[in-house]
Amino acid sequence: MTSPTGTSSGQTMVSMSGLRRCLSQMSMLAFKATTSGEEAWSHTWSRFRQSRFNARRIRKRVVFKHGDCNVVQGNVAKRRRKYLQDIFTTLVDAQWRWTLLVFAMNFFLSWLLFALVWWLIVFTHGDLSEEHLSGNDTTYIPCVTNIRGFTSCFLFSIETQHTIGYGGRTPTEECPEAIFVMCIQSITGVMIQAFMVGVVFAKLSRPKKRTQTLMFSRNAVINHRDGVPCLMFRVGDMRKSHIIEAHVRAQLIKHKVTKEGENLPFFQTELKVGGDGEEDKIFFIWPTTIVHKIDCHSPLYNMSANNLLRERFEIVVILEGVIESTGMTTQARSSYLPSEILWGHRFQSLITFKKDSGEYEVDYALFNNTVEVDTPLCSAKELDERRAMYNHDGLEVNSKYLTTGQCRMTGLFPTARSQSSDTLSSMDSLSIDDGHIEIKIPVSPIGVTVTAPEEAEEKTPLTNGSVPNGTLKNKSNILPV
Numbered sequence: 001m002t003s004p005t006g007t008s009s010g011q012t013m014v015s016m017s018g019l020r021r022c023l024s025q026m027s028m029l030a031f032k033a034t035t036s037g038e039e040a041w042s043h044t045w046s047r048f049r050q051s052r053f054n055a056r057r058i059r060k061r062v063v064f065k066h067g068d069c070n071v072v073q074g075n076v077a078k079r080r081r082k083y084l085q086d087i088f089t090t091l092v093d094a095q096w097r098w099t100l101l102v103f104a105m106n107f108f109l110s111w112l113l114f115a116l117v118w119w120l121i122v123f124t125h126g127d128l129s130e131e132h133l134s135g136n137d138t139t140y141i142p143c144v145t146n147i148r149g150f151t152s153c154f155l156f157s158i159e160t161q162h163t164i165g166y167g168g169r170t171p172t173e174e175c176p177e178a179i180f181v182m183c184i185q186s187i188t189g190v191m192i193q194a195f196m197v198g199v200v201f202a203k204l205s206r207p208k209k210r211t212q213t214l215m216f217s218r219n220a221v222i223n224h225r226d227g228v229p230c231l232m233f234r235v236g237d238m239r240k241s242h243i244i245e246a247h248v249r250a251q252l253i254k255h256k257v258t259k260e261g262e263n264l265p266f267f268q269t270e271l272k273v274g275g276d277g278e279e280d281k282i283f284f285i286w287p288t289t290i291v292h293k294i295d296c297h298s299p300l301y302n303m304s305a306n307n308l309l310r311e312r313f314e315i316v317v318i319l320e321g322v323i324e325s326t327g328m329t330t331q332a333r334s335s336y337l338p339s340e341i342l343w344g345h346r347f348q349s350l351i352t353f354k355k356d357s358g359e360y361e362v363d364y365a366l367f368n369n370t371v372e373v374d375t376p377l378c379s380a381k382e383l384d385e386r387r388a389m390y391n392h393d394g395l396e397v398n399s400k401y402l403t404t405g406q407c408r409m410t411g412l413f414p415t416a417r418s419q420s421s422d423t424l425s426s427m428d429s430l431s432i433d434d435g436h437i438e439i440k441i442p443v444s445p446i447g448v449t450v451t452a453p454e455e456a457e458e459k460t461p462l463t464n465g466s467v468p469n470g471t472l473k474n475k476s477n478i479l480p481v
Helices: 004-035 037-052 054-059 079-085 087-093 096-125 150-161 176-204 207-213 380-392
Strands: 214-216 220-225 228-237 243-257 263-271 288-293 313-323 329-336 341-343 345-347 351-354 359-362 370-372 429-433 436-440 471-473 478-480
Touching: 079 087, 087 096, 087 176, 096 150, 096 176, 150 176, 207 214, 207 329, 214 313, 214 329, 220 345, 228 313, 228 345, 243 288
Parallel strands: 220 341
Antiparallel strands: 214 228, 220 228, 228 288, 243 263, 243 313, 313 329, 345 370, 351 359, 429 436, 471 478
16 A cells, blocks of 8 residues: 555656656757757748748739739838938828828927027027026016026927917017027928828828729639630729729739740730720729630630649739729729639629619629539630531531530530531421430431531431430540430
């Protein structure tokens, strides 16, 4: 049986051993920090920076989603001098804490400087001597009445600069220099006040703040509109005051190698964008979908859904216009990476008409919502090539959806004409539904050969309304019948 004394002593030994291990580890850490010094701390600092800036390094955006540019100007010669030469813009662009600090320091330093000037005037005139401060000499006229030290000079400086006029301290005609300094301080005070009020007003009325109520959709989408593949994104304005002369621009930033071998890491290509029409100007009274048609002139002409997963580029979108209430020009920016582009999606409608009030209501809860739609996975170039091939073979393509080669999707097949006639007038009807071709033939047998859009390897005659093997074979794929 173990005694309580033995148990407590054992626990004490265990705790002491743990304490010794802890002290040993701490001493080893201190030894490592002392011996390896700079290397150990640089490794720790690099790990901290890696965790701190990991997100920014992975994203590698040129323009952030909220519109700020991810660009830092470095190694600029005489940077401070150039900033001071344009002090007004520097203060307007600075953060509020620095602007308010400069605002307060300007007034305080001007009060202090002129207080020192007033003290020198009254000191050289002898107003601060004991015999004059005692008031025994009634015939003595000071430069400024009721000045008894530097504190009195500081208070008089504030009263003069801001024309407070308490009435306790007044300059006299005894010192002409005092009258001159009073005029200079009054002019200086007005100039400082006008300058700082102008800075604060310009900072408050900056058109940049108007962009806080301009919205871009979280994602861009790619789908077909009127048979043309389009890149789309949505813009909106939540204020009642509108943006006048609003127009949209878009630029594709991507790495490019010229024919001469020059590497252009940030080559900018202008994308032709617009609203429902072709122009980039929009009537911005409600959220508008901006469309870029992916045609032969588009830099996205060769991009397929598979390429979108591997491409590295950034689409910067810019909305510019005049603020209706202030008349200033504002600019809102955003960007989309390939991971933020949804292939085969369409924006959900968010405008409804309220019969009770007779108004159109915009539901911004649906601003970023999208729905999936059938869209070919191939590029616009391949889509045009296949359409041209079908038209060349005398085939009629009644849908924008093609299902040959890489252009596979869930959709409709093209209508195939017979080789023996230009039309299917000899047949009763031909219907296409969910990829299945249903052919109804009259009672009297008529020989008709139906081929797929490309030149068929095997031609299957249709007689007595039967289709052998139930398939139509083609070089590129097999279409179920």
